[in-house]
Amino acid sequence: MSRYFRVVSLAPTLLFGLAVITTFSTVFAARAFGQEEFDEYKIRFDTGWFYSYPSGTIRAQGDTYPVDLTKDLSFNSYSTFAGKVDWKFTHKNHFYVVIVPLWTSRTATLSRDIVWAGNPIHAGAVVQSELHAFEVAPGYQYDIIRRRRGHLGLAVQFDLFHTYAKIAAAAQVTGDGTHQSAVSASRTLWAPIPVAGPQFRLYLTNSPRVFIEGNVYGMYLFGYANFVSSAGDLGFTLTKHITAKTPAINWELV
Numbered sequence: 001m002s003r004y005f006r007v008v009s010l011a012p013t014l015l016f017g018l019a020v021i022t023t024f025s026t027v028f029a030a031r032a033f034g035q036e037e038f039d040e041y042k043i044r045f046d047t048g049w050f051y052s053y054p055s056g057t058i059r060a061q062g063d064t065y066p067v068d069l070t071k072d073l074s075f076n077s078y079s080t081f082a083g084k085v086d087w088k089f090t091h092k093n094h095f096y097v098v099i100v101p102l103w104t105s106r107t108a109t110l111s112r113d114i115v116w117a118g119n120p121i122h123a124g125a126v127v128q129s130e131l132h133a134f135e136v137a138p139g140y141q142y143d144i145i146r147r148r149r150g151h152l153g154l155a156v157q158f159d160l161f162h163t164y165a166k167i168a169a170a171a172q173v174t175g176d177g178t179h180q181s182a183v184s185a186s187r188t189l190w191a192p193i194p195v196a197g198p199q200f201r202l203y204l205t206n207s208p209r210v211f212i213e214g215n216v217y218g219m220y221l222f223g224y225a226n227f228v229s230s231a232g233d234l235g236f237t238l239t240k241h242i243t244a245k246t247p248a249i250n251w252e253l254v
Helices: 018-030
Strands: 005-008 043-052 055-058 078-088 093-109 114-116 119-121 126-147 150-169 183-205 207-220 226-239 242-253
Touching (some): 043 226, 093 150, 119 183
Antiparallel strands (some): 005 055, 093 126, 114 119, 126 150, 150 183, 226 242
């Protein structure tokens, strides 16, 4: 499989970055103690809807040239969701699990010859492609600062990616008369990636109804690649234990 996979939401990332987190920490520090926190809970369920845009390349073991997800297979954006269960077992300590399903398929006509899992597929052939990436990420977070209108924390989590790619072509004759034999092959990759970084939430008014939230996680993979993920959310508190968000998510393995 590819060393590069990227998923980008079309929703805007609001007020997000390390500089913003630093600013928020100053705001939090200025808040007085003794007031009930807006996000005081034991168990909370977060869910968010976003657009995914898969890009990059995939390559089966033994193949020389990669297959481009957008230029060759015509993958484009589609909607999906992300979910999180957060157990705050003490005032500042969390265990949580994040789940992100990324499933899409496309039918496209190739503009060039490709090779997938040792099988040549010629330009002009119609191919059916599937790309599934399912992430489960258990993690631990410690809130360095907690105040009435938000928090700033540090998190360590394990991103467990299960990625499946399939390319198939029926027996056919292309427009220029080339005979294409039937081809169908799939590959699966498990990728456990430990990451760590800052996370924050800030309630925009003196009410728990609307908030912004974000994180930046990363890991150096010992010369193979660098993994960086970031997320920025505009969120709405539905009940004390349920929130809904419009997230912007970005994963990069480069």
